[in-house]
Amino acid sequence: MSTDLEQFYEIFFEESSELLADMETCLLRLDVSSPDLEDLNAIFRAAHSIKGGAGTFGFTDMTEMTHMLETLLDKLRKGELEVRSEMVDAFLKAGDVIKEQLAAHRGEGQADPVVATAVCEELQRLSDETQALAPVPVKETIDSDINTETVSEEEAKITPVKIPSIDDLPRITYCIEFSNRGLSNAVLEDLYTNLRELGTLENIASAIENVRQLKLTTSNSEEDVWEALAFVVDPANLKIEVDTRSVIAEPLAIEDELSMAKMPPAPGYGFFPGAPAAPRDIDDLESNLNSPQQKNHINEAHGFHKSSNKTTAVASVNETSSIRVSIEKVDQMINLVGELVITQAMLAQTASQFDPVVFEKLHSGMNQLERNTRDLQESVMSIRMMPISFIFSRYPRVVRDLAVKLNKRVELKTVGENTELDKGLIEKIADPLTHLVRNSLDHGIEVPEKRISAGKPAHGTITLRAFHQGGSIVIEVSDDGAGLNRRKILAKARERDLPVHDGMTDQEVWLLIFEAGFSTAETVTDVSGRGVGMDVVKRNIQSMGGRIDIESAFGVGTRISIRLPLTLAILDGLSVAVGDQMFIVPLNYITESLQPVATDIKTISGQGRVVQVRGEYLPVIALHEIFRLRPKVTAVHEGILVILEAEGHKAALFVDDLIGQHQVVIKSLESNYRRVQGVSGATIMGDGKVALILDTAALVMSSQQEAL
Amino acid sequence: MAKTILAVDDSASIRQMVTFTLKGAGYEVIEAVDGQDALDKANIHKVNLVLTDINMPRIDGLKLLELLRKLTHYKTVPILMLTTESSDEIKAKGRAAGATGWLVKPFDPKRLLEVIGKVIG
Incomplete structure (x- = not known):
């Protein structure tokens, strides 16, 4: 049976990415002074799992790197060496390299072998130090470990394997026979070189065409020999046998020999003699089954087999707690549900013309349809929702790396990681948020000496917080750093000829930092010089339908909050009538509606x-x-006033009448027509007419400006 | 009648590959993500063979071996270690814990079927 391993690549890639992320989380959490053994074990397991998969699927570059990782980690978790921050750095670097290699195998970008080699050497150096310090491990074990893991001729070329002193180890001669069909001379040469590194190689002239016969005398195990060969030679055409005459008394080897006496030696695997159910015991096993107890089990086993299909299915359902679906499919579904909502609204409108007494069933059916449609819509929308931890999780690393670079001590706290946000927004918010975090670290948090002299703890704190507020999600980046300097900002603004005056409120002053090219930094570092500016941050946030606010106190800290709509596609709105037109007012801006008394106007x-x-x-x-x-x-x-509240200001919207509350599917006016002042979008109503959605915040703000 | 194999590995890609290979050869497969999961499933389903990774969270492969061998049904069921650790030390530990045999990772599907065929063929 042939299996195309490629079909498992994707899941391996995803799994490895997850493992790498876990590894990084654990590494960042690791307290170098008192490392948690559980964390070390988890990091080791992650490296180990990636190595296993990479080996199986033939990604040798990854195998090599993870092997180096694993070797050092193994020593750490066994307590052979103390964890040092230098190692954590090396591990993180190795993780980055593996990420790149992974991307390269995915066909995205390229891994730099020079970096990989450098990191490998670094890990090797760190793990060699272990030997210098610790009395226990001997060089041989490590070298032979590498030998057993030498998985391909390619890898062997890159990392020549050092041969340990083998005088004191028992040596066995293996007769190797394989077909060289389809193998170039160069490949064969490499293979021979590898085998020579394992021991003494003897080439036997073969009488059969395309068949090579070799004799290898080595102290390495049969698997090592098998592995050196199996990645070059088709295992089906490969035979490795122990030359029995050559066995120099070695208990385990003889025992294994005996255990395999009844069957040809099987390379890469083996059975323990006398172990339960080892192949030669099978007969005994079956004869033992006559005892009543055993019969009982047989019956159970039979019962199980009858329903085995079903139980397997149940088992696999339990295992797959999530499935991966392409975003296009989800979006298509959301669109369809949007259309369904419109159809339902149309139907409801038509049905409302029928007498509810005569057509009672129609009406109750319509009510049920409405409920179901709403539930369906909500659950479909929730598919797109992702926890914000998805992006928060990348910041510990960003903060750590940057803090090291800037010689600052910073702790990152995240609050509300489980707050859910539309996937589209999650992707778009990542860059602006990264910029804000970097800004906080670069401009906000002071160097430890400065903090101490200001009476603050040497450690700065950056807090990322996400929470729901009304129909929005709020993401805050706050720091306990220096805060914004009003005087400096105003001076800088005057330098740039911006219209400023001393009477401006703090709020207005802070907004100046969103002006293009505005920077009060005395020196431009590569941290703040890179990436998007604050003006771009603001533009990005606004393009998502969000707002950005700054609160700051000089010497105390800064808090920047981003307020985003929960989702971009659906809106709860109140429909209002003016003349023969209908408008939608987003419900989350409305505080109340009232009919005023003439004297109040x-x-x-x-x-x-x-x-x-x-x-x-x-x-x-x-x-x-x-x-x-x-x-x-x-x-x-005579009309109705709808009281709106936006950005801390209130206004009363005067309309003819209120019509009703709807959930509407937002259609972009910009992409279908053009941008219209005071309108944020449009929607199709139940009767098929188009209704405009009011840009409430803009209306309220313009009324404030007029008032000023 | 198809034989049932419990495949234990914390790596989803390896699990999927093993399951695919074994199912293709006509075996029933139950997957377990670690030793604890395997133990739970082994108690519910009396499988004909257990194929387990060694290095896993919660309960590792060696401990799983020990615990399985204490269960009446699993005293005689073949249990193979599927592991990257091909050192004699691990093999010795596996043997002490009651493993039937070992299979070195990386392995290809053909070799997997060959080993399994030898044990429960």
């Missing part, structure tokens, strides 16, 4: 109309004036 010169709502005067925005429509009512007290 006041006209203030230069400020337009205001309405008094519970002692508070709010500007009145007349929707018909903004869109130049002919309204059904012109007197404010």
